[in-house]
Amino acid sequence: MDERVREHADVLVDWSARVEAGDDVVLSVGPDAHELAVAVAEKLGERGANLLSTYSSGEITRAYLRAHEGEFDENPAHELALVEHADVYLSLGGGRNTSATADVPGERRRAYNNARKDIRETRLGTRWVSTVHPTRSLAQQANMAYEEYQEFAYDAILRDWESLAEEMAQMKDLLDAGEEVRLVSNGTDLTMRIDDRTAVNSAASVAYDSHNLPSGEVFTAPYATEGEVTFDVPMTLRGESVRGVRLAFEDGAVVDYNAEQGADVIGEILETDDGARRLGELGIGMNRGIDRYTDNILFDEKMGDTIHLALGRAYDANLPDGESGNDSAVHVDLITDMSEDSRLEIDGEVVQRNGRFQWE
Amino acid sequence: MDERVREHADVLVDWSARVEAGDDVVLSVGPDAHELAVAVAEKLGERGANLLSTYSSGEITRAYLRAHEGEFDENPAHELALVEHADVYLSLGGGRNTSATADVPGERRRAYNNARKDIRETRLGTRWVSTVHPTRSLAQQANMAYEEYQEFAYDAILRDWESLAEEMAQMKDLLDAGEEVRLVSNGTDLTMRIDDRTAVNSAASVAYDSHNLPSGEVFTAPYATEGEVTFDVPMTLRGESVRGVRLAFEDGAVVDYNAEQGADVIGEILETDDGARRLGELGIGMNRGIDRYTDNILFDEKMGDTIHLALGRAYDANLPDGESGNDSAVHVDLITDMSEDSRLEIDGEVVQRNGRFQWE
Numbered sequence: 001m002d003e004r005v006r007e008h009a010d011v012l013v014d015w016s017a018r019v020e021a022g023d024d025v026v027l028s029v030g031p032d033a034h035e036l037a038v039a040v041a042e043k044l045g046e047r048g049a050n051l052l053s054t055y056s057s058g059e060i061t062r063a064y065l066r067a068h069e070g071e072f073d074e075n076p077a078h079e080l081a082l083v084e085h086a087d088v089y090l091s092l093g094g095g096r097n098t099s100a101t102a103d104v105p106g107e108r109r110r111a112y113n114n115a116r117k118d119i120r121e122t123r124l125g126t127r128w129v130s131t132v133h134p135t136r137s138l139a140q141q142a143n144m145a146y147e148e149y150q151e152f153a154y155d156a157i158l159r160d161w162e163s164l165a166e167e168m169a170q171m172k173d174l175l176d177a178g179e180e181v182r183l184v185s186n187g188t189d190l191t192m193r194i195d196d197r198t199a200v201n202s203a204a205s206v207a208y209d210s211h212n213l214p215s216g217e218v219f220t221a222p223y224a225t226e227g228e229v230t231f232d233v234p235m236t237l238r239g240e241s242v243r244g245v246r247l248a249f250e251d252g253a254v255v256d257y258n259a260e261q262g263a264d265v266i267g268e269i270l271e272t273d274d275g276a277r278r279l280g281e282l283g284i285g286m287n288r289g290i291d292r293y294t295d296n297i298l299f300d301e302k303m304g305d306t307i308h309l310a311l312g313r314a315y316d317a318n319l320p321d322g323e324s325g326n327d328s329a330v331h332v333d334l335i336t337d338m339s340e341d342s343r344l345e346i347d348g349e350v351v352q353r354n355g356r357f358q359w360e
Numbered sequence: 361m362d363e364r365v366r367e368h369a370d371v372l373v374d375w376s377a378r379v380e381a382g383d384d385v386v387l388s389v390g391p392d393a394h395e396l397a398v399a400v401a402e403k404l405g406e407r408g409a410n411l412l413s414t415y416s417s418g419e420i421t422r423a424y425l426r427a428h429e430g431e432f433d434e435n436p437a438h439e440l441a442l443v444e445h446a447d448v449y450l451s452l453g454g455g456r457n458t459s460a461t462a463d464v465p466g467e468r469r470r471a472y473n474n475a476r477k478d479i480r481e482t483r484l485g486t487r488w489v490s491t492v493h494p495t496r497s498l499a500q501q502a503n504m505a506y507e508e509y510q511e512f513a514y515d516a517i518l519r520d521w522e523s524l525a526e527e528m529a530q531m532k533d534l535l536d537a538g539e540e541v542r543l544v545s546n547g548t549d550l551t552m553r554i555d556d557r558t559a560v561n562s563a564a565s566v567a568y569d570s571h572n573l574p575s576g577e578v579f580t581a582p583y584a585t586e587g588e589v590t591f592d593v594p595m596t597l598r599g600e601s602v603r604g605v606r607l608a609f610e611d612g613a614v615v616d617y618n619a620e621q622g623a624d625v626i627g628e629i630l631e632t633d634d635g636a637r638r639l640g641e642l643g644i645g646m647n648r649g650i651d652r653y654t655d656n657i658l659f660d661e662k663m664g665d666t667i668h669l670a671l672g673r674a675y676d677a678n679l680p681d682g683e684s685g686n687d688s689a690v691h692v693d694l695i696t697d698m699s700e701d702s703r704l705e706i707d708g709e710v711v712q713r714n715g716r717f718q719w720e
Contacts, residue, residue: 022433024436024437024438024439026438027415029415031394034391034417034419037415037417037420038417038419038420038423039423041420041421041423041424041427042423042424042426042427043427044424044427045423045424045425045426045427045428046427046428048428048429048431050432050433050436050438050439051420051424052414052436052438052439052442053414053415053416053417053420054412054413054414054415055387055389055397055413055414055415056413057394057397057398057413059394059398060397060398060401060411060413061401063398063399063401063402063405064401064402064404064405064411065405066402066405067401067402067403067404067405067406068405068406068408069408071408072410073382073410076384076410076412077384077445078384078386078410078412078442078443078445078446079384079410079412079442080445081441081442081444081445082412082438082439082441082442083438084441085437085438085440085441086438
């Protein structure tokens with residue numbers, strides 16, 4: 001076995017999920033994530049945790065959903081009972097075709113997801129972590145050769161997380177103390193309020209309220225957004241290529257938009273509900289192990305020297321206790337490069353210029 | 361997809377497990393059984409059942425067990441809760457290496473199994489069915505080419521089960537009415553009592569108390585065995601080749617044994633406990649879709665024109681209510697060919713001669 005697979009398992013089990021003896025662990029395995037699952041199982045055995053593996057296959061989901069007439073039972077008891085009794089939920093993504101469910105009607109998928117809300121929320125109450133095993137289909141999605149993609153993915157995943165968490169803590173402190181953020185770049189001059197909001201130091205560990213591996217971003221929930229922003233990082237949204245998106249904000253809401261490509265998808269997202277026109281997240285990418293875009297949001301939004309803004313739902317972790325932030329059925333991240341001709345200001349102080357933070 | 365995979369799924373879901381709308385189904389998927397799992401998922405969607413897939417990999421089990429220090433938690437709550445809430449449990453065997461757990465110490469495996477008794481018994485309380493997807497590793501175990509093995513397996517699985525169940529009912533009636541069975545063949549002249557015992561018509565369906573697909577045997581729990589028997593069908597037991605086993609019985613218990621090959625394994629089995637020297641099962645193979653031995657007990661023991669006897673534990677289904685039959689930690693099936701120079705008698709009446717039943 002490639003030694004990096006074992007190192008990935010070590011980071012996932014010890015740093016990310018903090019697994020201990022006696023933990024009841026659900027290991028969700030994608031069809032091509034078998035090798036990582038074997039390495040994780042070894043690690044769980046060492047720790048004395050209890051292992052149950054589930055199988056997460058897009059082809060199985062597709063076959064099931066297409067054959068089903070569409071009225072789904074609410075929160076099937078066996079699956080709900082499983083997650084209710086789980087301490088840890090580890091998801092190892094990695095299939096053979098990232099488009100495996102492409103021909104499942106959206107309505108069928110939504111009905112299925114809506115019927116499983118309690119299962120989903122219960123799962124989110126465990127020490128859950130999502131990661132991916134670098135597979136050939138993910139390499140293809142990233143326009144990379146297989147070995148090239150493995151190097152890319154392990155560079156992102158096998159960081160010195162403790163040291164990165166310390167660096168990110170500086171950004172969190174600045175955001176927690178700040179009142180207003182300003183982003184300036186080509187086609188961007190945007191201000192937003194962050195008073196009373198708490199930033200999350202997303203250091204790829206449940207100990208930091210962070211549930212993705214890789215992670216490496218600091219994010220908060222902005223409001224009262226004003227100005228214009230251009231997102232120059234291309235991505236696929238709802239199966240369509242989107243590039244060069246521009247949004248204009250007044251009083252916190254989008255009042256105008258256009259795009260070099262995929263403007264119709266952006267329009268569709270903005271029309272979802274009222275919250276979809278407002279921001280739910282400002283995220284600052286700080287994982288310099290990620291050095292290029294791969295059209296996979298798990299990696300792209302954490303890339304060093306990028307910033308992302310999400311249209312839609314805000315996370316509770318950023319809000320004062322009992323306060324609800326921006327609400328929406330969507331949360332769509334859009335990314336902009338901050339490595340050139342750019343600056344990030346907090347209360348008028350330049351915190352990052354052309355990709356360099358003030359402490360660098 | 362090969363149409364036979366879909367037909368296999370149809371038999372499994374409708375004939376074997378009798379799945380209905382609203383059933384909570386656990387689908388246990390082997391690493392190479394993916395294609396059958398997709399076909400089963402489609403069928404479960406059609407039926408309106410609720411699907412959760414688990415992943416059953418020998419390599420994961422090996423990694424976990426070898427790394428574990430050996431003291432296992434009793435019946436982990438998440439897995440127990442899952443089976444407690446399951447109506448149906450479908451196991452789709454099919455890995456990439458039938459020896460995947462060969463280097464797991466026996467003691468570790470036993471400790472793991474002992475700690476999971478409630479989980480196992482709860483699972484046996486569901487409508488459970490075990491089947492296999494014909495994989496390359498199973499073909500290799502059977503000394504067959506892949507396509508040759510597929511034909512073999514589907515001949516065994518895709519029977520007219522309703523019609524076979526009717527034929528097997530005749531054998532069940534004869535055994536239920538009978539008091540003594542005699543087997544005569546080369547190296548075999550054995551009598552055993554079957555009074556008060558109830559035969560099971562194992563027709564590959566939970567509706568017949570039958571949990572294997574393929575099945576196709578009628579079995580009961582004999583006692584007071586006397587005489588000699590030779591098992592001429594070769595098999596692998598505990599990793600060793602066993603061939604030409606001869607057992608001599610007096611007063612229901614083995615008093616002498618030898619074998620052309622693997623006598624030490626037979627000796628080890630007989631010394632397990634008192635019950636291991638007595639018979640727990642007499643089974644009559646009636647699936648003529650199985651026309652050769654493949655060193656896989658799921659198929660071999662159901663082969664038409666064979667009889668198998670198991671040393672060890674008897675099944676409750678064969679016994680009068682409240683009565684306990686032969687008890688043992690083992691249940692080891694041994695098989696003999698009845699197609700030539702052989703006869704099966706019940707109370708002195710020849711029921712099968714040289715592989716022909718009296719109604720044929």
